[in-house]
Amino acid sequence: MSTQLKQQASYEATFFHNFWKQTLSRVPVIPPRTELAGKTVLVTGANVGLGFEAVRNFLRLRPSLVIMGVRSVDKGEAAAAALLREFPDARIEVWELDMESFRSVQAFAARAERELDRLHVAVLNAGLGKLKFERVDEGGCREVTIQVNYLATALLSFLLLPKLRPTTSSPESGRLSIVNSGASLGLSLEDPGDGRLLDSFDRPDKFDGLGQYGLSKLLVMMFVAKLARTINAEEVIVNCTDPGATKGTAFFRDVNSRIMNIALGAFMGLIGRRTEDASRIYLHSSLVLGKESHGSWTDWIIRAWPKTMYTDKGRQMGERLWDETLEELKFAGVKEKLQKDL
Template sequence: MSSKLKQQASYEATFAHNFWKQTLSRVPAIPAGIELAGKTVLVTGANVGLGFEAVRNFLRLRPSLVIMGVRSVNKGEAAAAALRREFLDARIEVWELDMESFRSVQAFAARAERELDRVHVAVLNAGLGKLKFERVDEGGCHEVTIQVNYLTTALLSFLLLPKLRPTTSSSEPGRLSIVNSGASLGLSLEDPGDGRFLDSFDRAEKFNGFGQYGLSKLLIMMFVAKLAQTINPKEVIVNCTDPGATKGTEFFRSVNSWIMSIALRSFMGIIGRRTADASRIYLHSSLVLGEESHGSWTDWIIRAWPKTMYTDQGHHMGERLWDETLEELKFARVEEKL
């Protein structure tokens, strides 16, 4: 488990380690014998990039049903049509999911509650990075990166728990893997003092796009570590999965500087993995790794948490984040899902 890897945390946060991991290591193949017959797989952000390739990788294991959660149903159906041509017997459904909206997340989860007997595997892949400060138009009007990468992802995690839990004592635990990023590894959180912790990320004057993205991913890792303490891994195994730097995705699609765009594409061209390879990491986290990965940071093995999470300050901030998150999401009665 990541909780036991404190001694590795500093090294795993270094550029040298991550450059080595990106350029010299290869994502292992999925072991033979893993099949998904009779099972339902759910992937968010599934019509492009890593999400789309993850669906393709899951379909090779012949699940009974794949749910593609997408913001645009038209684009999702076009992606699903391409997959149906490749996997002729596949059963694929496209469901609308706007991660900027609490209401959309609730509607998505309510549909799962109504229409699905069970979700066996859920990969929460939808995410974004914004280089300019923007607020969502709903709820507490949070900055959009924090809303999408943290708050609505946490909300969907809570709301899917009942469907992820096994229906009989002999059933395997459900799998919940939330996509994370090495951008969080060297970061720490500032104590906002008497103010609300979550509100401290909504200040335009302190906004930095790349920094905010990394912080949003640190928040979700802290959330997963705490969530894992509250749920039984015999029922649901939850972890974070890190695909690493990946070429050919639409991430940071909001970049409007041609210089920045060229720089990012050039960097990804040097160290980025192919989406087909990077998305296979999702399957390692959600199918290959077992109960030992509960609450952990993973790719094809278990990695150390961001080093701040091993400190007293990091532990304190994680507890505070958890309490504020439960308060923020109380409108959805999330504590009843635990």
């Protein structure tokens, strides 16, 4: 587990380690006997890039159903049609999911509650990066990167837990893997004093696009570590998965700076993995790694947490974040859901 890898944390946060991992290591193949017969799999952000390739990799293992969570149903249907030409016997459903909207997340989870007997694997892949400060237009009107990459992801995680838990007819642990980023590894959270931690991310005067993205991913890792201490791995195994820098994704789709796009293209061309390789990491985290990965930061092996999470301050910030998150999402009854279902 990541909790035992404190000695590796500083090294794994270095550019040298990540450059070596990206350029000189290869994502292993999925063990040949891995299969998903009779299983239901969910991938969000599934119509493009890593999400699309992850769906393709899952389909090779013959699940009974794959759900593609997408913002645009039309684009999702087009992506599903392309996959069905390759896997004509597959069962694929396209469900609308806009991570900028809590209402959409709740509607998506309510549909899962109505229509699914059991959800076996959920990979929460939808995310974004912004170079300019923007707010969502509902609820607390949070900065959009924090809303999508953290708060909406936490909400969806809470709401899917009941369907991920074992049943009499399907007694194995559910799998919840949340896509994260090495951009979080060297970061820490500033103590806002008497103010709320979540409010401290909503300041336009201190906004740094890439820095805000990294902070949103640090929040996710702290959330996963605490969630894993709250739920039993015999019920749901939860971890973070890191595909690393990847070519051909739509991650910076909203970047409209020509210079930035050229720089990002050159960087990805140098160290980026192909999407078909990077997406295989999702399967390692959600299928190959076992209960030992509960609460951990993973790719094809278990890695160290962001180094701040091993400090007293980091642990205090993690507890504060958890409490504020439960308060922020109380409209969806997440605290009661934890108490009732876990």
